[in-house]
Amino acid sequence: MSMIEFHHISFVYNKKDPNRYDAINDINFNIEENDFVALVGKTGSGKSTLVQTLNGLLLPSKGYTKVKDFIVTGDKEVIKKLVKEKKYKKKELKNFSKLRKEVGMVFQFPEYQLFSETVLKDVMFGPKNFGFSEKEAEERAKECLTKVGLDESYYSRSPFELSGGEKRRVAIAGIIASNPSFLVLDEPTVGLDPNGRKEILNLVKKIHEEGTTIIIVTHDMETVMNYANKVIVLKDSKYLGMMKPSELFNKDDIESFSLEVPPFYKFKRLFKEKGYKKDIKEANDLTSLIDVISSNKENNK
Amino acid sequence: MRSDILGKYTPYNSIVHRLDPRFKFFALILLMVIVFLPFGNYTNRFIVLGILSLIIGIIMIVGKVSFKSFFRSLSSLWLMFIFLLIFMFFIPTKGEYPIYSFNENYTLYWDNLLQVLHIIIRLVLMIALTIILTSTTLPMDITYALDWYLTPLKVVKFPTQVVSLTISLALRFIPTLLNEANRIMNAQKSRGVDYNRGFFVAKIKSITTLIIPLLVSCFSRSDELAIAMEARGYDPYKTRSRYKSLHFTYKDLLALLFIILVAGLVITFSILSSTIGGFDDVINFIWGIKTI
Amino acid sequence: MEKEKIIEVKDLIFGYEKDSTILKCISFDIFKGEYVTLIGHNGSGKSTLAKLLSYILEPTSGKVYIEGQELNEKSIKDIRSKIGIVFQNPDNQFIGSTVEDDIAFGLENRNIKQDVMKKTVLEFAKKVGMDKFLNKEPEELSGGQKQRVAIAGILALNLKIIIFDEATSMLDPEGVEEIRKLILNMKEENPELTVISITHDIEEAYLSDRVIILNDGKVYKNDIPENVFKDEEEMRKIDLDIPFVLKIKNELAARNIIIPREIKTIEGVANYLCQ
Structure with a gap:
């Protein structure tokens, strides 16, 4: 059984309005435990809407999202059916606090969630809401701050006087402190410089290695290539498929996905078009690609 | 995602949309005043309010104002309606038409109920008027109108341009800040905050998790905005030209005449009814003048 | 042939506190019509330098000359009429309530006549490809579109220098591409225009005329892109890719x-x- 199931879900904004907008349309796929999944697609393809159904911030207008044993849905028929079959009580389907402990969610510019007077208190806020005792929360908070690379000297500082990158790390610590089984990140690196980006992504990688399932929404194909083990493509509110990143970028019809292709694959593609068919298929890094090309060129001479 | 704000501007091209915002602003104030005039007894009041509701209703239809969003905005009035009713129940005033006498000192009158209804109708009309203005006029145009009305204050060195620019910036940033608030709330909900549950103390606590980050972001935004404005040569003490200007056309004149006519009639009626009495008396009085 | 200096930065030092300096004696020249990119990772001092160039901050010591005029309290108004800045956050520099109002904002500040303004706004909206969106509000636009509006607002003022202060760092890949192309088009159309772009985007830097790398508050490299990025190992040392x-x-x-x-x-x- 999969850990996360999207069961034919759709979500519509302004249902009965002239501005009606189908953010996601009949999306159906599963995510396995311990995956590191990247969710990609153009702005407006429905990525953010989709992930917000994972912890009940948005309820699918049709279908349901299943996370472990939790069901998230706003579809009255699904609710009726589940209640009728006595699998769930109506109350359970409306209360998401247990689910939210399981699914940590990092939004764009997460630094804007900080509000406490000290870093430590802010990180303890989530765990305390989810029923950890004061002592447990403090232990978790300290552990997570160490994990994101902030030492004891930060504990009693105000989160508002930190640098941009540090704030972001505090915010992430505040989410992993509740010990979620899933971590969802919605473009967590926007506005950071390349180093800041790497720091955050390496942190996410570390969290993944410790056994958390990661779902990351991103525009950055380098992130997809270097970190994710699977990539899911959305286009115009629809699901196009789930595959390995290298498989995606090697696709001949990658243009139809409306994605920004990493320069290496763009380069490789140019050679495919120029007739280098078989010999470069296996070349998945620059050096090996250039090896093939240069040796070919010499042979031609 | 587009935020759905009450009375938000709807980009239709009706006559009401095309009217000069200065006129619309004036008409709004005038009609609001009229709605709150005294008209003698209840029959008078409800007849006049009925006619005004009809006129306002027609303007709403012509201006393609969404009745749905209008009624949605009224939902909060229910609470007030009930509150007023209870209030009236416990503190009954003297009236003419008793409903039920509990004892000598405590009698309920129909008048109380009518009083509540009267207040509610007037509020509803006021809301309708405001929604007509905001949903048929761009915020920027409302600002221009306001600026025009403030012009006389320039004589006393009142910085009218600064005021109108500030208002238009505030209006411009409402949707941006609503989106931001939404994002912050989502982030806090994901950290286990429940904005719907809990009583007073818990509620205040959960609201601070929204307010503090929102303020922090507002400050940094306004900082950046000020720098951007300065970089584009903004100087509050210099005269600035206007990209848009308002045009008062014959249509506005006609509309103005119509509104003044309505207002004139209603005001006359109000004066007459306070000096002469009931609706019948007023009508008779007017007929009397005619026959003389 | 001697090129005309348009910006001269001389021994610039800046620190918020006395003992810790962010910029440690920086000097360089920028010539008329050049497209210069300034790169360096966070903490290298490049955003501070941007603020000094536009006089949002005042240098601790050292001087900046714009067209031979020293940048200071007195000359700032004069100099503002020569330099336009596109900032990082597309939302926080969108001042008008619609696209046309925003492009007009700078013109209004210069007290330009209404009929002239109408023409100018349309002309520059066309130049950045936003003429079909004139009465759109900011929430209806993408980040890239908002930045294009900001650029139109600056181009409309007919300035000599445009500074891009990390103008693409909050955009999606499409937006980044839009802005990269727009800068190159702008330069092609008006070779007199001087563009300084402060950026993380090394691909953009590669397309510019000259690259200045700041590292640890000092000018580390100042040369054409080929020479600057020649040594991959060396770039790695200062945490930059090529x-x-x-x-x-x-x-x-x-x-x-x-x-x-x-x-x-x-x-x-x-x-x-x-x-």
Whole structure:
């Protein structure tokens, strides 16, 4: 059984309005435990809407999202059916606090969630809401701050006087402190410089290695290539498929996905078009690609 | 995602949309005043309010104002309606038409109920008027109108341009800040905050998790905005030209005449009814003048 | 031929506190009509430098000259009429309530006549490809579109210098591409225009005329892109990557295939190799 199931879900904004907008349309796929999944697609393809159904911030207008044993849905028929079959009580389907402990969610510019007077208190806020005792929360908070690379000297500082990158790390610590089984990140690196980006992504990688399932929404194909083990493509509110990143970028019809292709694959593609068919298929890094090309060129001479 | 704000501007091209915002602003104030005039007894009041509701209703239809969003905005009035009713129940005033006498000192009158209804109708009309203005006029145009009305204050060195620019910036940033608030709330909900549950103390606590980050972001935004404005040569003490200007056309004149006519009639009626009495008396009085 | 200096930065030092300096004696010149990119990772002092150039901050010591005029309290108003800045956050520099109002904002500040303004707004909206969106509100636009509006608002003022202060760092890949192309078009159309772009985007830097790298508060490199990014190892040391085309060129050079300097795109390299 999969850990996360999207069961034919759709979500519509302004249902009965002239501005009606189908953010996601009949999306159906599963995510396995311990995956590191990247969710990609153009702005407006429905990525953010989709992930917000994972912890009940948005309820699918049709279908349901299943996370472990939790069901998230706003579809009255699904609710009726589940209640009728006595699998769930109506109350359970409306209360998401247990689910939210399981699914940590990092939004764009997460630094804007900080509000406490000290870093430590802010990180303890989530765990305390989810029923950890004061002592447990403090232990978790300290552990997570160490994990994101902030030492004891930060504990009693105000989160508002930190640098941009540090704030972001505090915010992430505040989410992993509740010990979620899933971590969802919605473009967590926007506005950071390349180093800041790497720091955050390496942190996410570390969290993944410790056994958390990661779902990351991103525009950055380098992130997809270097970190994710699977990539899911959305286009115009629809699901196009789930595959390995290298498989995606090697696709001949990658243009139809409306994605920004990493320069290496763009380069490789140019050679495919120029007739280098078989010999470069296996070349998945620059050096090996250039090896093939240069040796070919010499042979031609 | 587009935020759905009450009375938000709807980009239709009706006559009401095309009217000069200065006129619309004036008409709004005038009609609001009229709605709150005294008209003698209840029959008078409800007849006049009925006619005004009809006129306002027609303007709403012509201006393609969404009745749905209008009624949605009224939902909060229910609470007030009930509150007023209870209030009236416990503190009954003297009236003419008793409903039920509990004892000598405590009698309920129909008048109380009518009083509540009267207040509610007037509020509803006021809301309708405001929604007509905001949903048929761009915020920027409302600002221009306001600026025009403030012009006389320039004589006393009142910085009218600064005021109108500030208002238009505030209006411009409402949707941006609503989106931001939404994002912050989502982030806090994901950290286990429940904005719907809990009583007073818990509620205040959960609201601070929204307010503090929102303020922090507002400050940094306004900082950046000020720098951007300065970089584009903004100087509050210099005269600035206007990209848009308002045009008062014959249509506005006609509309103005119509509104003044309505207002004139209603005001006359109000004066007459306070000096002469009931609706019948007023009508008779007017007929009397005619026959003389 | 002597090129005309338009910006001269001389021994610039800046620190918020006395003992810790962010910029440690920086000097460089920028010439008229140049497209210069300023790069360096966070903490290198590049955003501070941007603020000093636009006089949002005041230098601790050292001077900045714009067209020979010293940048200070008195000259700032004069100099503002020569420099336009596109900032990082697309939302926080959108001042008007619609696209046309925003483009007009700077013109209004200069007290330009209404009929002239109407024409100018339309002309520059067209130049950045936003003429179909004139009465759209900011929430209806993408980040890239908002930045294009900001650029139109600056171009409309007919300025000599435009500074891009990390103008693409909050945009999606499409937006980044839009702005990159727009800058190059702008330069082609008006070669007199001086563009300074403060950026993390090394691919953009590669397309500029000259690259200045700041590291640890000092000018680390100041040269044409080919020379600046020549040594991959050296760039790694200061935590910078090199443009992809140069990576290809380096790999090929190691195998004795030399690609001419004029070829700057991967398409160009591929074509050259397949000749």
